[in-house]
Amino acid sequence: MKGHDTPLAYRGYTAKQQAEPDNYLCRVGRGTPGGEYLRRFWQPLAYESELGRVPLRVRALGEDLVVFRDGSGQTGVLHLHCCHRNSSLEYAMIEARGLRCCYHGRLFDVDGTIIDMPGEPAADRLRQTVSQGAYPVHCFGGIVFAYMGPPDRIPVFPMYDRFTLPGVSTVPGIRFKQDCNWIQIKENTVDPHHTHVLHVIPQLRGMEHFAPEFGEFPVFTFTETAAGVAYLASRCVGETVWVRSAETIGPHLHTISSIFETGRQCKPASAPFMTIWALPVDDDHTMSFYLSHVLADEAMPFAKRRYLEVFGQNDDRPYPDRQWLPGDHDAQVSQGSINVHQTEHLGSNDRGVTLFRRYVRRGIEAVAQGRDPQGFYLTQSEVPPTVASDRVVPITVLPGDPTNRETLLAYAEQVAREYVNEPPMSFLI
Numbered sequence: 001m002k003g004h005d006t007p008l009a010y011r012g013y014t015a016k017q018q019a020e021p022d023n024y025l026c027r028v029g030r031g032t033p034g035g036e037y038l039r040r041f042w043q044p045l046a047y048e049s050e051l052g053r054v055p056l057r058v059r060a061l062g063e064d065l066v067v068f069r070d071g072s073g074q075t076g077v078l079h080l081h082c083c084h085r086n087s088s089l090e091y092a093m094i095e096a097r098g099l100r101c102c103y104h105g106r107l108f109d110v111d112g113t114i115i116d117m118p119g120e121p122a123a124d125r126l127r128q129t130v131s132q133g134a135y136p137v138h139c140f141g142g143i144v145f146a147y148m149g150p151p152d153r154i155p156v157f158p159m160y161d162r163f164t165l166p167g168v169s170t171v172p173g174i175r176f177k178q179d180c181n182w183i184q185i186k187e188n189t190v191d192p193h194h195t196h197v198l199h200v201i202p203q204l205r206g207m208e209h210f211a212p213e214f215g216e217f218p219v220f221t222f223t224e225t226a227a228g229v230a231y232l233a234s235r236c237v238g239e240t241v242w243v244r245s246a247e248t249i250g251p252h253l254h255t256i257s258s259i260f261e262t263g264r265q266c267k268p269a270s271a272p273f274m275t276i277w278a279l280p281v282d283d284d285h286t287m288s289f290y291l292s293h294v295l296a297d298e299a300m301p302f303a304k305r306r307y308l309e310v311f312g313q314n315d316d317r318p319y320p321d322r323q324w325l326p327g328d329h330d331a332q333v334s335q336g337s338i339n340v341h342q343t344e345h346l347g348s349n350d351r352g353v354t355l356f357r358r359y360v361r362r363g364i365e366a367v368a369q370g371r372d373p374q375g376f377y378l379t380q381s382e383v384p385p386t387v388a389s390d391r392v393v394p395i396t397v398l399p400g401d402p403t404n405r406e407t408l409l410a411y412a413e414q415v416a417r418e419y420v421n422e423p424p425m426s427f428l429i
């Protein structure tokens, strides 16, 4: 038998299948190293469109919360359980100002201070010493964000260059819950190898999805950027060279250009297509919030675009369909509730994953040592440019043989350097 001769054959019995997850990197609760790190960033909690006449119950970083907008238009995020007798504020009443617990009527302002304690003789004294847990709120792109970190040092909500481009509007999307840890959701962004495989399966099986040009295997370049970690995937497409890039920004958002790009039309930079925040719900659940960047002259009807951009991102399809046409959700959630890095065997195309884990680890260490992590900005002027964009140039730009992998790699490295001097979004302003 072959198994007797080659130590790598028939290793089912001996191959390691179980190990502990990387708790330092992956845990998100209060007081854990990763949880304290994540609390230095604005976390998406809900779409503004979800705020109605009753509070919205959400879970974030292992904490149960309610989100609401009161009659005066203030948006609040409070701990779920009322500080009086612990009833859930998901049953509370939204008032002209604040949120009133359904049980005994304590009324809380959006900052958690008590406005009213009906029938309580000691109200004046209690109001000086008791309040409901609350977090500062910022709304952008139709999404409600909260800052769940130390209140003495609140970062600015970073308005990245791609959020305010002329001729590109932002459209809030849909939120998806994935039953796994946030790290494996975000690693997907800096893993261009999967795009060529997973997202080409629909084409192979007769469904329109990403542009067919994605099927051409690219060469990869990975780089740390001022904002995070990016990849460049370079291909020759007929008479052009197409350099695609995507970027993980800070720990928990990423941004990509169009999944319908063909790389056949020359351009110095492409407009952004989607930005996606991951909210670590708890250790083994993640919620993704989508923001679409829509060109004024976009040819594809938006409903079709929306269908294709979120295809395969959650478990809303029958299991046989997901087996036949698996999507990101199926690949990521099936890694396990917390992917165990010790049982992986990474290849050279996984360098983006390694860089991302290193980025997060550095940030966790910084916070543990009392420093601000990368991606934490106190003023808007500190917010760096982003690089994710597609550049398409004539194939004649290449100095050597375009079929040579080294020639393509050298060109991609040149593009990465150029992005530093002239951020790609500057071409669109």
Ligand SMILES: [Fe+2]
Pocket: 188, 194, 195, 198, 199, 328
């Ligand atoms: Fe993907």
